[in-house]
Amino acid sequence: MHKFVRNLITEWRKLELPFSGETLVVAVSGGADSVSLLLALTDLQKRKKLDLRLVAAHFDHRLRGNESSADGAFVEDLAQHLSVEYVRGQMPRPDRGNLEEFARHERYAFLEQTAAGSGAFAVATGHTVNDQAETFLMNLIRGSGSRGLSAMIPDRKLGSTRLIRPLLSWAKREDTEEFCRDAGIEFREDAMNQDPRFTRVRIRKEVIPLLEEFNPKIVQTLAATARLLDQRCDNDAADFPELLVVAELKQLSKPELYQTLRGWIGSRRGSLRSVDLKHIEGIEQLISSRKSGRESELPGGWRVVKQGGKLRLRNIMVDK
Amino acid sequence: MHKFVRNLITEWRKLELPFSGETLVVAVSGGADSVSLLLALTDLQKRKKLDLRLVAAHFDHRLRGNESSADGAFVEDLAQHLSVEYVRGQMPRPDRGNLEEFARHERYAFLEQTAAGSGAFAVATGHTVNDQAETFLMNLIRGSGSRGLSAMIPDRKLGSTRLIRPLLSWAKREDTEEFCRDAGIEFREDAMNQDPRFTRVRIRKEVIPLLEEFNPKIVQTLAATARLLDQRCDNDAADFPELLVVAELKQLSKPELYQTLRGWIGSRRGSLRSVDLKHIEGIEQLISSRKSGRESELPGGWRVVKQGGKLRLRNIMVDK
Numbered sequence: 001m002h003k004f005v006r007n008l009i010t011e012w013r014k015l016e017l018p019f020s021g022e023t024l025v026v027a028v029s030g031g032a033d034s035v036s037l038l039l040a041l042t043d044l045q046k047r048k049k050l051d052l053r054l055v056a057a058h059f060d061h062r063l064r065g066n067e068s069s070a071d072g073a074f075v076e077d078l079a080q081h082l083s084v085e086y087v088r089g090q091m092p093r094p095d096r097g098n099l100e101e102f103a104r105h106e107r108y109a110f111l112e113q114t115a116a117g118s119g120a121f122a123v124a125t126g127h128t129v130n131d132q133a134e135t136f137l138m139n140l141i142r143g144s145g146s147r148g149l150s151a152m153i154p155d156r157k158l159g160s161t162r163l164i165r166p167l168l169s170w171a172k173r174e175d176t177e178e179f180c181r182d183a184g185i186e187f188r189e190d191a192m193n194q195d196p197r198f199t200r201v202r203i204r205k206e207v208i209p210l211l212e213e214f215n216p217k218i219v220q221t222l223a224a225t226a227r228l229l230d231q232r233c234d235n236d237a238a239d240f241p242e243l244l245v246v247a248e249l250k251q252l253s254k255p256e257l258y259q260t261l262r263g264w265i266g267s268r269r270g271s272l273r274s275v276d277l278k279h280i281e282g283i284e285q286l287i288s289s290r291k292s293g294r295e296s297e298l299p300g301g302w303r304v305v306k307q308g309g310k311l312r313l314r315n316i317m318v319d320k
Numbered sequence: 321m322h323k324f325v326r327n328l329i330t331e332w333r334k335l336e337l338p339f340s341g342e343t344l345v346v347a348v349s350g351g352a353d354s355v356s357l358l359l360a361l362t363d364l365q366k367r368k369k370l371d372l373r374l375v376a377a378h379f380d381h382r383l384r385g386n387e388s389s390a391d392g393a394f395v396e397d398l399a400q401h402l403s404v405e406y407v408r409g410q411m412p413r414p415d416r417g418n419l420e421e422f423a424r425h426e427r428y429a430f431l432e433q434t435a436a437g438s439g440a441f442a443v444a445t446g447h448t449v450n451d452q453a454e455t456f457l458m459n460l461i462r463g464s465g466s467r468g469l470s471a472m473i474p475d476r477k478l479g480s481t482r483l484i485r486p487l488l489s490w491a492k493r494e495d496t497e498e499f500c501r502d503a504g505i506e507f508r509e510d511a512m513n514q515d516p517r518f519t520r521v522r523i524r525k526e527v528i529p530l531l532e533e534f535n536p537k538i539v540q541t542l543a544a545t546a547r548l549l550d551q552r553c554d555n556d557a558a559d560f561p562e563l564l565v566v567a568e569l570k571q572l573s574k575p576e577l578y579q580t581l582r583g584w585i586g587s588r589r590g591s592l593r594s595v596d597l598k599h600i601e602g603i604e605q606l607i608s609s610r611k612s613g614r615e616s617e618l619p620g621g622w623r624v625v626k627q628g629g630k631l632r633l634r635n636i637m638v639d640k
Contacts, residue, residue: 140460141534143541149549199534210530214461214519221463224597228575229469229549255548277544 001047004171004179008040009049011166015155020051023120025087027111028056028078030071030188033126035078036176037167039183041124042082055085057114057123059107062091063195071188078185087114100198101274101299108158115161122162127152130173133222134203141203143277150272151226172219242268244311249287257284265298268313274299283311321367324491324499328360329369331486335475340371343440345407347431348376348398350391350508353446355398356496357487359503361444362402375405377434377443379427382411383515391508398505407434420518421594421619428478435481442482447472450493453542454523461523463597470592471546492539562588564631569607577604585618588633594619603631 012019026041028034044050056079060072072088079086089110091103111123132152139149154165167176180187195201211218244264249257261280266272275298282296283304296304298313305312332339346361348354364370376399380392392408399406409430411423431443452472459469474485487496500507515521531538564584569577581600586592595618602616603624616624618633625632 140545141531141538141541143535143537143545149545202534207530210527211461214522215463217463218461221461221597225460225463225469228578258548277541 002179002182004175005040005043007170008166009044011169017164018121023053023055023118025055025057025111025115025118025120025123027123027125028058028075030075031193032176032180032187033128033173035185035187036179037124037126039185042084055087055118055120057087057111059089059110060091061103074188112159112161122164123158124164124166127165127168128171128173128176129223130219132168132226133219134200136222136226137203137207138199149229246287246306246309246311269302322499322502324495325360325363327490328486329364331490337484338441343373343375343438345375345377345431345435345438345440345443347443347445348378348395350394351513352496352500352507353448353493355505355507356499357444357446359505362404375407375438375440377407377431379409379430380411381423394508432479432481440481442484443478444484444486447485447488448491448493448496449543450539452488452546453539454520456542456546457523457527458519469549566607566626566629566631585633589622
């Protein structure tokens with residue numbers, strides 16, 4: 001058995017994931033990460049280590065026209081070759097705002113639907129140690145603060161389903177490429193990983209290589225740091241009331257206040273994605289300002305409203 | 321009053337530093353940071369806001385021969401011009417090992433001696449928000465882990481004296497240069513800040529500019545993040561026993577173990593400087609290994625020794 005496959009089944013046990021009788025949606029972009037995941041899973045099926053119904057789900061971001069749809073055709077052929085079901089989703093024309101955020105949102109909406117539609121217990125993605133490191137750097141550069149620096153985790157809720165990342169804790173991108181080559185299976189440099197409009201692509205191609213000159217193991221180092229920071233305080237798990245009392249917030253030190261606001265937003269909004277220091281500072285001003293009924297905006301149509309000495313979190317897209 | 325001077329006296333009050341009747345050693349390299357600090361302090365003396373005995377202390381790192389001693393001559397002239405006492409120290413020939421670490425150690429030893437010799441209550445340095453950001457990046461790249469990422473603080477113990485950094489919380493490097501220009505006082509690009517053998521110099525000249533392309537306020541962002549992380553957990557302040565029981569350490573989760581080892585080393589050794597993940601991993605192996613009497617090395621002549629089921633921290637330079 002290839003060590004990549006052995007590592008995967010070891011992680012599978014560690015995460016206590018089901019071995020049989022379930023359906024699993026595997027997100028496959030066509031890149032080495034997701035292709036190696038699908039390959040290793042079907043290998044485990046052949047070896048009777050797993051007995052799951054696998055559905056390969058490809059999302060076409062329509063970023064580079066033909067190139068992009070060629071990724072889809074490639075994944076469709078691969079799925080057929082591995083005798084795995086294939087489902088395809090497509091990006092609607094991005095209207096406005098952050099393309100990267102929008103593409104991400106649409107992709108996960110499609111994966112969640114596909115899981116619901118096929119009765120899957122979870123969606124699996126091919127995120128690697130490199131993605132962990134890149135995400136950490138993106139959050140750090142954006143200024144997400146301590147709470148926002150928290151790491152990706154290998155098993156979390158995704159709307160009505162679960163998002164599992166069985167490569168995240170151990171596989172480097174080069175391991176996924178090596179496994180594909182050893183298995184004699186092609187992979188694509190998928191469109192998402194080439195587009196220089198995407199911060200992540202520039203982090204990968206410009207920032208990481210520079211940092212590697214200082215520390216050749218920078219990827220593992222950053223991923224390990226992200227995990228350590230994430231588990232540093234258990235109060236991250238604390239859950240928060242619907243309303244925050246302004247008078248009480250005024251008693252807190254700045255770090256306490258920032259922690260509280262991040263924890264509150266995270267627990268009410270579901271995530272701290274795209275929430276950075278300037279948003280928290282905006283709420284801080286809202287707290288100190290005399291006027292009532294003032295608002296402070298957050299990404300994704302959310303806003304913090306101050307009324308009657310209390311802070312409330314609203315989403316203009318949801319609440320009427 | 322120049323806003324730089326106003327900011328300094330505001331910070332002085334915030335840190336509850338003495339206004340009169342004390343001696344203060346000011347570390348002056350000749351660069352804009354330390355020159356602006358000395359200038360602003362003497363300005364406050366003239367304005368009778370402060371009544372301290374100031375001693376300008378310059379350490380010659382002997383990095384660029386004449387250049388380096390020219391820094392000293394410049395600081396001596398400046399001190400005379402401002403009618404401030406002047407003391408000069410010099411680097412012995414670096415024997416071996418990390419030049420940057422060695423230079424730093426020698427410089428602080430000199431400043432501490434100078435404080436003791438002049439009966440000063442503290443040593444003041446011109447560290448800025450930029451230094452905070454650069455230090456954070458250096459620790460991050462080296463892999464210092466969550467505990468090691470802790471920020472520089474504006475007032476801490478330095479051996480038998482105190483180290484105060486009255487610019488750290490608010491001044492950007494450009495503010496110090498602007499103040500020097502407005503005051504019509506020259507400053508030097510001091511040798512320490514030019515030597516490409518120093519990681520910090522490359523961080524400043526290569527890494528920060530690249531990150532600024534993503535976030536123009538990256539310096540403030542990183543400094544704010546360092547402060548937030550630093551204050552995230554109060555258990556950082558916990559103090560630790562002389563010996564750690566191996567059997568108990570084996571009960572801990574990896575993050576708990578890393579936190580404990582970092583806290584223990586920090587409290588026994590006085591700092592976590594240069595201690596990175598590979599050192600902690602070395603101790604982790606020491607814990608899991610069957611053999612007794614084995615050792616794991618730490619920077620600065622320190623080592624962790626396992627004996628009779630306990631871990632002890634020793635320094636070969638101190639303990640015989």
